[in-house]
């Protein structure tokens with residue numbers, strides 16, 4: 481039987497220019513280093529409520545690289561990669577997760593609700609599936625304003641199991657909203673494996689029920705994600721209609737920090753560790769001679785220095801004053 485979601489299957493593309501690939505690698509390294517630092521801070525009791533998306537960096541970087549500066553992003557509790565790929569400052573990110581006043585939301589959001597208007601990141605929703613319905617509103621606003629921008633909604637396979645998924649895709653198709661849906665199918669829904677909670681093999685099987693173009697991509701192949709997202713974003717931009725992209729990937733760390741992953745099949749995890757998206761891109765660029773061992777080392781050092789400087793900034797930043805408690809919040 482023909483499956484529209486898989487009719488368009490992106491494979492490794494070799495026509496992305498080297499400057500873009502190097503920028504993507506650096507961004508992925510920065511995200512990985514940032515998330516490992518955030519996890520370490522959590523373990524030391526300095527960053528409460530941290531969720532990482534280690535292993536999913538290629539989706540964040542590949543998609544965000546394909547967007548225009550005025551496109552708007554809505555995301556879920558694994559949003560650090562999306563923010564950093566958009567150019568977020570590691571110091572302000574770390575300050576936020578540490579509850580400091582210099583953070584993107586003055587230390588009030590932590591890692592789970594962070595938004596950054598100046599980066600076009602409308603919000604991070606911790607209510608699973610809420611990002612889907614909120615994207616409908618943002619897409620509607622863009623349509624009503626006749627804006628050239630598009631909305632991009634990142635969500636997980638768990639969110640796709642919620643009613644809001646179909647409600648949102650239905651309205652987006654009916655109202656012709658300029659929304660690019662990016663499902664990061666990381667195989668996990670908190671502590672439950674996708675196989676135990678989803679009657680379909682892929683989220684694309686469900687999205688295909690709605691009249692919109694669908695595609696799927698290996699979410700651990702940054703170049704393929706970029707190619708798929710660039711084609712998808714271009715189509716949303718010109719058609720002003722929604723598009724669904726599923727990226728198959730894997731959550732290499734736990735649901736949140738700390739999490740010993742005792743419920744994870746060790747063989748499955750090891751298999752995906754062997755498909756680490758950063759190692760894959762590094763190896764490809766080294767093999768192609770785009771990157772030398774020395775320049776790779778410099779890249780790692782630059783990223784490490786950025787994290788160190790960011791941490792120093794966050795540590796030196798003050799906590800919000802008590803009078804700030806009731807400002808910028810809704811009740």
Ligand SMILES: Cc1ncc(C[n+]2csc(CCOP(=O)(O)OP(=O)(O)O)c2C)c(N)n1
Pocket residue numbers: 557558606607608609635636637638639640666667668669670731
């Ligand atoms: C409405 C709602 N139900 C349940 C939860 C608890 N919860 C937080 S994350 C999560 C799993 C979400 O899975 P998925 O959407 O696949 O995202 P992932 O964590 O895999 O990135 C659950 C059930 C929640 N935050 N909101």
